[in-house]
Amino acid sequence: MAIVAGIDSSTTRTRIVACDADTGAVLRDGKAPHPQPEAADARSTEADPQTWLHSLGDAATGGLLEGVTAIGVSAQQHGLVGLDAGGVLVRLALLWNDPRSAGAAASLIDALGGPARWAEAIGSVPTPAYTIAKLRWLAEFEPVSAQRIAEVLLPHDWLVWQLLGHPRRRTTDRGDASGTGYWSPVTGEYRQDLVELALGHELRVPDILGPAEPAGHTPEGLLISAGTGDNMAAALGLGLRPGDAVVSLGGNGTIFAVHEQAVVDATGVISSFADATGRHLPMAGTLNAAQVLRSAAAMLGCDLEQLGDLALQSSPGAYGLVLLPYLDGERTPRLPHAAGTLTGLRAESMGPQHLARAAVEGMLCNIAEALDVLRGHGVAVNRVFLLGAAGRLAAVRDSAPRLFGVPVVIPPPGAHAARGAARQAAWALAGTPEPPVWELPDAVTLAPEGEQDLAVGNAVRQQYQAVREQFHPETAEG
Template sequence: MSAPLLVAGVDSSTQNCKLLVVDAASGRIVRRASAPHPDGTAVAPGRWWDALIAATSGMLDGVAALSVAAQQHTAIFLDAHGESIRDAILWNDVRAADAGLALRAHWGRERWTTEIGLVPTGAHPVAKLRWLRDNEPGNAARLAHVLLPHDWLTWNLLARPAEATTDRSDASSTGYWSVPGSGYSSRAAELAFGRPIASPRVLGPRERAGTTRAGLVLGAGCGDNPAAALGLSAGPDEIILSVGTSMTATAVSASPLHDPDGVVDDMADATGRFLPIVTSLNGARVLVAVARLLSIDLDAFDELASLAAGDAEGLCLLPYLDGERHPPFPSSTGALLGVTRSNLRPENLARAAVLGVAAAAADSIAHLRRAGVTADRVTMIGGGSRSRSLRQAVATLTGLVVVHPRSEEYAAYGAARQAHWALTGRLPDWQRDDGSVTAPDPDASWRAEVLERHADHGARLFGG
């Protein structure tokens, strides 16, 4: 019997590098590995390369094709020789927040959303370019190229050819690639930096980036959120809520969605369609932080949260522990409000953390629906989706059914699916297991009060 055809996908995320090796015929995962990334919001990109090498070492025997998915918005700054001139600035670093505001003021919200598809924040590389120009003129003078992590890792796997490549999904996350126009905007890049910069060539979804010296076919690669949608074979009937280091709400769309308010970033997906997205900086780590405070593990935390009253007896945790991108509170901190002698109990604190994350998710989903997304269910993935209490709170606060697929590595799985596409010219129809389904609590009379509480407290404390 001949050996099965194998393909592989990498997810180079904020916290680690994950590898899945998949049977191309069935979609069955046959091998997996991971390696940690350093903490922090500025990281030497070589550390990501080291993690990729560690995760793939001895794991690619028999693999015919591989694609790399990675964290979006993170900017890697290179000189004319392709060497990094400083630590990469991650998506969740808030140092460029003022630069994003300056760019927004220069063109105005309407022009940004019409020409580019998003309004710049400190997360976007276009704002990081402005920050570099204004704060590190020596490094700015040396800058020749900007790559995102999936671009850079693919380029290194190919031994650094003369031309680097990217895909539509990651190009659309820069702030200087026009989603409506499907091409780079030299006007936006020069507005930010004052002079032209080199950008990688944009590949189509099924194109090959190249072939390694060992004969491994490399797919175009993509951002982690588009990779997750690809791994889920997501359709327009679902909103994907990914609760990991950050929290993103996305939905596949056949055409661009223009949000004049600029809350929804109109980005591209990994199939030739579009992937509007709302991003919050604070996700599962809010639950981790409160569990650590209570000296319990996450399973015990989840059980504790389920023992509290639905509204945590008025206790309100604003979950902006690392600043926040949406709502636009970059210099915010977390806050615990509504504290009384009677409600300050461990179960209410755990419940308040769950409600804080769920209320933020509900707000993001409401913005997607306002912008035209008509999905009737939420698919929750990421580490935070393991929390039963969070899944129930999201269902109740959104009024939508929540589906929790059994597998959680959908970004790496989507990258493997793309690798299959690049290798064979055919996008495989691998089946997914939707696992559990959670319906909204019909008796949650506190729903509107909780949503209003979080919105009002956030606006009052951090809305300026």
């Protein structure tokens, strides 16, 4: 039996799984935290890349990698590891969630002529998370460091380079490269003119590997696959196919689907990423997801589980109570300055169970509208994989199939990105045209219960839409 391993390096920890290369069965796993450095600026999120290696070593103790013949690497997207002409780290790595590049992203959008020009150039409109926005921030606030930077690696690129023993050739993959802001999934080419617009000079850029193309072998002879970003690895680990979408309910909502072509959205609502299989991963996001439920629970003096139980004591439509969940403004729809709205208050709807139901339905209706944005650009959504602790609440599981209008898959909790990295390693090891078929054990599929259930879901969504258009008429179609 061949054994492969997948490494996922997030902002806070490293997770490793060792899997059967043929079936994907997880044989061993481990995890370890990343030491958090003292930041000179309280707003910053920076890291010494060496801590990722130390964490990897801690996670791999106990013979975790014994018998492994190939390794894949997944890591947080968009980060910036800046190296000088000799391959020496110029400064601490800037992570995707460092907020200081917000102004830089806005200035870059203006510098190229607006969102539509960016969407045409790279399939996306830069946000503060993008690598290119961090390059612009460095050029403005740390010009000496910016001038020294000769090449930029993403976190997964850097880890692969370390595992391979610092070869002269640097590599990346389509998926992670599509989050830099200077590689286009539409054309498959780097845009050095955009790098120069942000940084003031061009960069040495990593070679783009094919989905099953190895990056090389370690000095010990282990095959290292191309690696990819965490969302792309999660899609591979879940076994997504065209027509499948993922809804990840963190504090924010992340919604993406597998599609055959790049999506160019001139409004910038959809970011057109590549995936790890040669396809594409168009993505939309909401600012409000699980935090809506946490806030409602705090208002009612209960925890999330109790909120879910309360919601099940109400009925679809929450007796006419509607919550527009724009607690921190909203990205999809574009309402950056909006606040939440609770309407439909009547004597019969004033119970806590109806407020709990309105919170669940408001969050899910907002997500459903983001799924419709993808559909409006030709992306098929025939099945939704629901991730995150909030997705395991009984009330969410009850409502989601009805409101999304398609079967909803609840995967078991697990290191999906690390498993996806391992599947990529197995693919590179086999050298086959398609990745090995790995079943997703213990997944639960929930489907709408017939036409009547779908009709109830449509009625709830129409109630929500009417309220949204009443309070935010700028979001009405036409």
